[in-house]
Amino acid sequence: MPFNIQKIRKDFPILKRKVNGYPLVYLDNAATSQKPQQVIDCIVDYYSNYNANIHRGVHTLSQEATDAYEISRQKIQKHFNAKNPFEIIFTSGTTHGINLVAQGFSEFLKEGDEIIVSAMEHHSNIVPWQMLCERTGAILNVIPMSEQGILVFSEYEKMLSEKTKLVFVNHISNALGTINPIKKIIEKAHEVDAAVLIDGAQSCSHIKPDLQALDVDFYVTSAHKMCGPTGVGILYMKEKWGNKLPPYQGGGEMIAEVTFEKTTYAGLPHKFEAGTPNICGGIAFGAAIDYLNEVGFQNIEKHENELLAYATSELLKIEGLKIYGTGPDKTSVVSFNIEGIHPYDIGTIVDKMGIAVRTGHHCAQPIMDFYKIPGTVRASFAFYNTIEEVDILVNAVKKAKMMLS
Amino acid sequence: MKIEEIQEELISEFAMFDDWVERYEYMISLGKTLPLIDENLKTEDKLIKGCQSKVWLNSEMNNGKVHFTADSDAIITKGIIAILIRAFSNQKPQDIINANTAFIDEIGLKEHLSPTRANGLVSMIKQMKLYAVAYQSQLNS
Numbered sequence: 003m004p005f006n007i008q009k010i011r012k013d014f015p016i017l018k019r020k021v022n023g024y025p026l027v028y029l030d031n032a033a034t035s036q037k038p039q040q041v042i043d044c045i046v047d048y049y050s051n052y053n054a055n056i057h058r059g060v061h062t063l064s065q066e067a068t069d070a071y072e073i074s075r076q077k078i079q080k081h082f083n084a085k086n087p088f089e090i091i092f093t094s095g096t097t098h099g100i101n102l103v104a105q106g107f108s109e110f111l112k113e114g115d116e117i118i119v120s121a122m123e124h125h126s127n128i129v130p131w132q133m134l135c136e137r138t139g140a141i142l143n144v145i146p147m148s149e150q151g152i153l154v155f156s157e158y159e160k161m162l163s164e165k166t167k168l169v170f171v172n173h174i175s176n177a178l179g180t181i182n183p184i185k186k187i188i189e190k191a192h193e194v195d196a197a198v199l200i201d202g203a204q205s206c207s208h209i210k211p212d213l214q215a216l217d218v219d220f221y222v223t224s225a226h227k228m229c230g231p232t233g234v235g236i237l238y239m240k241e242k243w244g245n246k247l248p249p250y251q252g253g254g255e256m257i258a259e260v261t262f263e264k265t266t267y268a269g270l271p272h273k274f275e276a277g278t279p280n281i282c283g284g285i286a287f288g289a290a291i292d293y294l295n296e297v298g299f300q301n302i303e304k305h306e307n308e309l310l311a312y313a314t315s316e317l318l319k320i321e322g323l324k325i326y327g328t329g330p331d332k333t334s335v336v337s338f339n340i341e342g343i344h345p346y347d348i349g350t351i352v353d354k355m356g357i358a359v360r361t362g363h364h365c366a367q368p369i370m371d372f373y374k375i376p377g378t379v380r381a382s383f384a385f386y387n388t389i390e391e392v393d394i395l396v397n398a399v400k401k402a403k404m405m406l407s
Numbered sequence: 408m409k410i411e412e413i414q415e416e417l418i419s420e421f422a423m424f425d426d427w428v429e430r431y432e433y434m435i436s437l438g439k440t441l442p443l444i445d446e447n448l449k450t451e452d453k454l455i456k457g458c459q460s461k462v463w464l465n466s467e468m469n470n471g472k473v474h475f476t477a478d479s480d481a482i483i484t485k486g487i488i489a490i491l492i493r494a495f496s497n498q499k500p501q502d503i504i505n506a507n508t509a510f511i512d513e514i515g516l517k518e519h520l521s522p523t524r525a526n527g528l529v530s531m532i533k534q535m536k537l538y539a540v541a542y543q544s545q546l547n548s
């Protein structure tokens with residue numbers, strides 16, 4: 003399908019909104035994406051026509067809801083190219099998936115084992131590993147990054163040993179936009195038999211990963227970052243891990259047989275899906291994936307790269323403006339500061355002009371400490387943003403600079 | 408001047424501006440008049456929690472009146488706190504405790520009043536009132 007930006011924008015009802023009297027310019031896509039009508043319709047259709055609990059009833063509605071939920075799982079499987087649908091576990095989102103893996107690894111780790119994470123993780127995602135280390139006596143190692151915001155690969159290679167049991171790295175950093183070389187990271191980890199968990203929260207809306215080609219052990223992401231609803235996501239785990247990892251929560255759906263003496267667990271994926279899931283969310287996640295594939299990931303990448311290149315060059319024309327995250331492999335995220343001006347002030351002024359950017363530490367306090375800054379202003383672009391919106395941003399930042407200095 | 412009178416004065420000053428740009432520019436200029444906290448008082452315990460920017464607030468009581476000094480690393484935050492200090496500094500603790508804060512809305516800064524807003528305006532007001540409560544209890548004892 004040819005890429006028609008005006009047609010695409012019509013799919014997103016929220017883009018017609020005004021904020022503070024100005025047309026909304028939504029540049030906080032790294033926090034969450036907006037939702038197209040197709041996804042909204044899917045949600046309305048579910049609750050209007052076939053809402054029922056799944057995997058339980060013989061009645062028609064329950065069957066329809068179960069089918070739609072399982073079809074969605076298959077769509078997700080195909081999209082990410084997992085080998086089997088049961089390797090896709092529905093979660094409430096990235097954070098949930100990470101915790102599920104961290105909890106499961108409690109049983110495999112002993113004192114002195116090592117876990118590796120990168121210096122550019124979402125800080126809430128460092129916590130589950132710290133907790134895992136406290137529980138097991140394992141040691142947490144951190145891959146450092148360079149001034150450009152690139153992981154120092156040679157340091158990573160030095161850290162790997164037969165003690166390494168798990169490596170956790172995000173595919174793309176939410177604060178900097180750096181694309182990490184996950185293929186190489188996975189290969190190196192496998193040389194010492196360590197498992198790898200990739201956090202795809204920031205990449206899934208830009209890049210279609212091939213999980214089998216990557217040969218990754220675990221992969222997590224959230225639907226809301228890719229035009230789907232909040233409160234739903236996936237944890238992919240290779241079948242062998244699915245069989246090995248203990249269940250995370252007890253409850254309905256995850257059991258095969260229950261007596262007071264003993265419970266046998268259901269097979270994959272239900273073993274990890276205790277309780278009534280976010281049925282509507284799971285179905286709408288499938289609709290979001292259909293939508294993105296219709297737009298086409300090649301089109302998305304091309305358009306977003308244009309936005310990134312233009313925004314970077316226009317913003318850099320502003321005197322005193324510094325961009326953080328300047329590696330060659332980046333997605334459409336521009337994190338910046340203007341000398342002598344607090345990012346919060348810039349964010350406040352541009353919001354008055356209808357522009358949504360993020361200010362602060364972006365849940366990546368270690369990165370901010372690395373650069374010795376309180377935070378940045380972050381503009382993150384999606385395929386439905388336009389070159390004109392970049393101009394609006396640049397002018398607003400210039401105006402803010404004038405007002406604030 | 409009484410707190411209500413100062414608040415009325417602020418409302419009429421801000422009413423002179425037609426649009427938000429002028430209002431913000433005025434607020435920023437008020438930030439430059441902020442009675443600054445002593446550099447050596449910029450310590451962890453003087454920081455107000457709940458702000459994306461750093462805000463230090465200090466208070467002292469002289470002759471039965473509370474005096475505030477403050478600073479922030481963000482200029483808009485400085486403007487906001489300058490407005491609050493103009494309204495509440497140099498007042499009796501009981502008057503600060505009783506003071507109404509609806510004037511913030513009336514001067515067109517309503518968006519800063521939401522408790523979930525990261526600038527912490529609400530935290531600043533709360534902290535000023537807490538200091539006032541502490542001084543009032545000293546006076547009562």
Ligand SMILES: Cc1ncc(COP(=O)(O)O)c(C=O)c1O
Binds near residue numbers: 095097172
């Ligand atoms: C890299 C990264 N990981 C994890 C998360 C957390 O995702 P969620 O809040 O959907 O669980 C985010 C969200 O901002 C993120 O950017």
